Amino acid sequence: MTLPLSYSPDVAEARAKGLPLVALESTIITHGMPFPQNVETARAVEAEIRAQGAVPATIAILDGTIHVGLTDAQLDQLGQAQDVMKLSRADLAVCLAQGRTGATTVAATMICAHLAGIAVFATGGIGGVHRGAEDSFDISADLQELSKTPVTVVAAGAKAILDLPKTLEVLETLGVPVIAVGQDELPAFWSRASGLKAPLRMDDPAAIAKSHRLRGALGLAGGQLVTNPIPVEAEIPRAEIMPVVEEALKAAAVQGITAKEVTPFLLSRLFDATEGRSLDANIALVLNNARLAAKIARELV
Template sequence: MLNRYLDISTEVKEALEQGKPVVALESTIISHGMPYPQNVETAMNVEKLIRENGAVPATIAIIKGRLKAGLTAEEIDYLGRAGHAVPKASRRDLPVLVAKGSDGACTVTTTMMIAHMAGIQVFATGGIGGVHRGAETTMDISADLEELGQTPVMVVCAGAKSILDLGLTLEYLETKGVPVIGYGTNELPAFYTRKSGFGVDYELDTPEELAAAFHAERELGMKNGMLVTNPIPEKYSMDHKVIDKAIEQALAEAKAQGIHGKETTPFLLAKVKDLTGGDSLESNIQLVYNNAVLGAKTACALAALKG
């Protein structure tokens, strides 16, 4: 049943009604993930790449209290310019933002929720949240992991951000019954780098194999999502020693400044960008493009299976 607070764009609605492939995209990347104007340029390029690979893009956000599946270019530009003035909207924020008629940039969690509400099964993003370092005392665990355990959407990403505790993140996903698939790799990618030292559950090598696994999960009546981890292209992969050093320094500064909760990830990513001379921003943009292409190809294979 369609939620009465949900607006699906005409293009996305027609695609869904006709069984055409659609790929959901989050909006926190636009507002909080990158500076203006690179954020808007990246968002528009991602939509273009998805179209070039045979699918329809559906960027998801909350505008004036409405849950939007499919944004206009003007709405994307608005979010990009507003930046951090737009609240990051996770599951707990939705009722208040809707009730107040406010804007919200959708995280992985809320993008999954709204995509599922709209009937979109594939979602491409940068990286997911996870278990933060030191979570055994802080209990700082991203809502993304809970959502993956309860919402049947395939999330294509470049792994979990290496600012996190990757081992505990994988343990948490296992507890929630979420399959972690490596696309062409048996090792969990760590966002800026292709390797982490941690294994994935399964390695699959084609969009058709990914689509078949997700289709089987749906046919089995399972309620959880599926995580596809797609390594950043070799050309843009960063030296793990450089990234690790920048992350350690960023974590120390966050602790010293008392940064916590939903502000942690944007602070750490911005600090890592500064410490790497902007190299991490270029890597971030390229891995998002890479995931968009794989998301589109997988959505096309899924549509063919169901057709």
């Protein structure tokens, strides 16, 4: 059957000319920030990619069609949309079949980016193993997707609300390269430090691009996770943010918050507790990841 796939004019032109493309997710627009800040941030990230010589491709499902790249009007529409599905691998096809609107998580963005021939994807942080997963089995589909879909994902690590040692262990078991940039330690989203040594380190975008190509040449499934630490001036040090994270986790447990609702709940609590600094840091790290992803995409072409 024909896949419901649509390209924005900018992305269609970039594909025709062989220009570097960087995929962007859309849950940060629909589930991460209020309007109009969500749209303003999305446009700032796209502008950062263009400034680095690449073309942004924000991915979302609108009325049952996969849109790779959004026009200004579509971005405004998504930023104000209600009842938007939060899509991972499990529910992507259902959203399309029902003709609904959905925002893509890391896993769903990787799937759609690969369908569109886009090899690099910039995001904030990936999902991972949740605290208490030994009882709840709450593990993000992002980890499995990284082992299946050949897209290089640039992130500031896994979100610090997760169990980072278990997340790293699962990624190792799945054979996903976890590459730190500019330091030997795995970054932890809002913080540059996690207390965990990164399995690999590569500081050169050209080398990261070459590694991506070589994985394909070797016939290895899956992508790469490139962990890019938040800029020093924007970080919230680990010693400061972790007590706030622990309090938010306890509140989620008391209120019975589970599954897909956990992360939005925790991020909202952290925003209030840090008087907005967590969101400022989030925006800074996404912009930083967009810059690096654009450099890698340029090397790939």
